[in-house]
Amino acid sequence: MRTLNIRSMLLYAALTLGALVSLFPFYWAAVAATNESGKVFAKPPVLLPGGKLIENIVNLNNAIGIGRVMFNSLVVVVIYTALSLTICTMAGYAFAKFRFKGRDIIFGIFLLSMMVPFHALVIPLFKMMAAWGWLDTYQALILPNLAYPFAIFLMRQNMLAVPDGIMEAGRIDGISEWGLFSRIIMPSVKPALAATAIFLFMYQWNSFLWPLIAAQSKEMYTLPVALSSLFGLSRIDYGQVMAGVTLATGPIIIFFLLLQRHFISGMLGTAVKE
């Protein structure tokens, strides 16, 4: 019994060390956001919150218009998540619950396209958006990647588990195909819908390369782009930058903590047993 205790103490010590390494940068960024710029390099390091948070946020707002930037990020993320979730769920449903000509080929193409890096699409997408006069608009930020292959894949996997009998019964009762999908299938895959929604939300909230290219003016920057522009300046106000980083990270972490059970199991495509 005693040896077992020492062993599990060592295990916990190793895990705690790992957890501290994982969490420290977040804590440190949040602390730096509440202190003045120079404190970032103070010796010994400042590890407790100060009283400069409001001042840093005001400076941040003067520099990049944080309100507008957060609004942009939110608009893009919310519309994107709602649309993409609908589109990908419909596609996943078609792949999982119907037999039709070309199904396996089309699904194969979707799967294969997951291997294509976004870099290969960036230049044509930029030229298309430029030709349509859509650079610097919300639709340019939202439209690419709406049909997200990984989300289609996740939804298909989860819909495979829904018994066909439910659909048969619904059809006999004279429910329309859309009614069947929206009133019977959707409710029965709620956990998968939640997981996919979280995945899409995080993907879009953190997305950088495309917004960097598609957003031309400061008014259309999303949070990561605005942060990066701020950090690229020759004279960096670190308190202000860290306030921005914390505003970009805080909401997504809270969102994740609230829904982490769904998110982690959804990312794996199956239920993680606990």
Place this chain on the structure above:
Amino acid sequence: MRTKAYVPYLFLTPALVLFAVFMGYPIIYSFLLSFQTSVGGELTFAGISNYTRLFGDEIFFTALKNTFVIMVTQVPLMLFLGIVLAALLNAVKGLKGVFRVSFFMPAVTSLVAYSIIFSIMLMGDGIINQFLAQVGIGAVPWLSDPIWAKAALILAMTWRWTGYNMVIYLAAMQNISESLYEAASIDGASRIKQFFSITVPQLKPVILFTAILSTIGTLQLFDEPYTLTKGGPSDATLTIGMYLYQTGFRYFDFGYASTLAYVIVVLIAVLSFIQFKVTGDK
């Protein structure tokens, strides 16, 4: 089934249309662009000249080399750490959820945000060098030395992605039959021996999966070097992804940038294929 034949296509149409316009078409378009060059602002057909240009392009080879150096050090390091953490976590009873969430947390934030945090922590007077000084190690020139800058990128990426892989391994470990370990214990195999002779072989398909995902990710590496090191010092952390961005959006050479995009596509295809062959079932 009394379903009409067109019904599944109706459900598929929005995804198909969007996919065709924003993925299918750009893939073909960029392939065509890779055979074009810009002459006085107009794109004209240039045969394979973009592809032959690659061979004489020193910056391209620097970027290629950097990308590979980062890949062959970072991916194994991270996957190994991920498995070890998962095994440790699998062995404890309490607080599992807390640890799992803590380790996964870095994977939730934006690449830009964490790169900014790391670049400030890694600066000359930054907190990491201060910590090293506490344990008697001199200041490391993380961002100004070509080798240490790569190490800085590797460090940051490992921090960001280890927990993500750990969660995948943890899920897979729960499917390994307990009886294998019991039998090994009866035979007197140590925990470490059990880890290498049961856990690792049983996880092989999952390791392959994470190795391919990480390889694809590293070949596309962009956000981190763009923010953390800006590709420097003197191109030491310039990746193919960054070089593509510079070529396309700083010099507006869309043809050559598309060629670079296809180099990444081909590398991903080849390396994934090799990983399948080497690690896959015989």
